Amino acid sequence: PSDATVRNFHCLHDPFTRFSDQVSCYLARTNPETMGIIRANKEKSPMFNGQIKGVGARYCPSIEDKAFRYPDKNIHHVFIEPEGLNLDTVYPSGISSSLPAEVQLDYVRSIEGLEKAEIKVYGYAVEYDVIDTTDLKLTLEHTQIGNLYFAGQVNGTSGYEEAAGQGFIAGANAALALLGLDPLILSRHESYIGVMIEDLTSNTRDEPYRLFTARSENRLFIREDNSLLRMYPYRAQFLLNTPLDNYQRKFLDSYQDLLDFCDETMIPEYSPLMAEFSGEGELQKMARRMSVTEILKQAWLNPIFTLERVLGYHGVKVSMDLMRTVAISKKYDGYIKRSETQYERLKKMDGMKINWEHLLGSNNISFECRQRIARIKPETFGQLKLIEGIRPATLAVVAAKAL
């Protein structure tokens, strides 16, 4: 079953309301027989016999992919997920396949627990085309075909959130354009949507694009808990004045108040709180007057529990969401500031002019990468940086030459 406590996506929903009953998933495993059946039928798989030429999403491999990519591994997880509260069908997650029906039935029944399984819908593979996303603006409007917006898998991405994020930007911008208002462009520095759309519009790719936290230079700051703060300026420009806007404004004010409280409230060394917060062998470190901010930064303390305790002790009542945001912001403040400085430094370099033609002769750059450079013709360091496959070493050489 799911977690016992619930956190909702929407800040105005009651965090402890569940919207449906909970049912269990089960875990099964493939075995040498399962993988043997798959390996023996390699030539019947369109993904391996050349019928399908495209590459699948690296992060959702089919069971054939697993069989041939990891020839020495025979045990793979199969999550048995009920398809609905009132259905008797399950989705076996982890064994997607394009093998013929009789082979699928064979290997499914070789799995312990699924010996008597019947298959209602067999697995299959589809191959689809994508557009060249370097032809799109940051609003996702096509540069050559005005008023036409692209979002989702057609842009070469794979994933629910990737599709939803682009759909939101494309839809909002289509509406804003109709209303004659300024476009909505989220910055790379403040949002993953910004990272994704900048990556897509400055690059072509050889495989489906997935958004990872590692693609962001600012991932300590782009967090779920502070989304209200990050999105405030974008939302405020539309003067919507909905309950969400009011909540957001209040959140922002209370956030600042609570930050100030942490900076200004001093806890003396003889306070019972200090004894509670002293970790094993750390008593010495708490033997002086400290601000709440300083206490929250102590390595052995969970910042959320600690702030909750301090606020309870002082009789200060705030929402759980606000407390989490402040506690996390304070705990990682030093790291966030450092990454901010690095980002600012990099950003300054982004505008630096480079000579892309020189790079084509470099041995330090892979053939595929040189091809991409020749196609994209990056004129600045910032554009070069975003080209998929550019090695940090290459960037370092270019940066050193340009400085």
Ligand SMILES: Cc1cc2nc3c(=O)[nH]c(=O)nc-3n(C[C@H](O)[C@H](O)[C@H](O)COP(=O)(O)OP(=O)(O)OC[C@H]3O[C@@H](n4cnc5c(N)ncnc54)[C@H](O)[C@@H]3O)c2cc1C
């Ligand atoms: C088996 C499988 C498992 C996956 N698992 C995951 C997962 O666990 N996590 C994850 O994040 N992603 C997963 N993905 C990827 C994810 O589902 C897709 O990347 C995402 O749903 C794409 O959304 P989209 O809106 O771009 O396209 P789609 O969801 O494909 O929407 C396109 C829509 O356009 C409609 N359409 C097509 N042509 C026309 C036409 N001519 N006129 C009108 N309508 C048309 C289609 O019917 C469809 O409804 C999985 C994909 C598959 C196939």
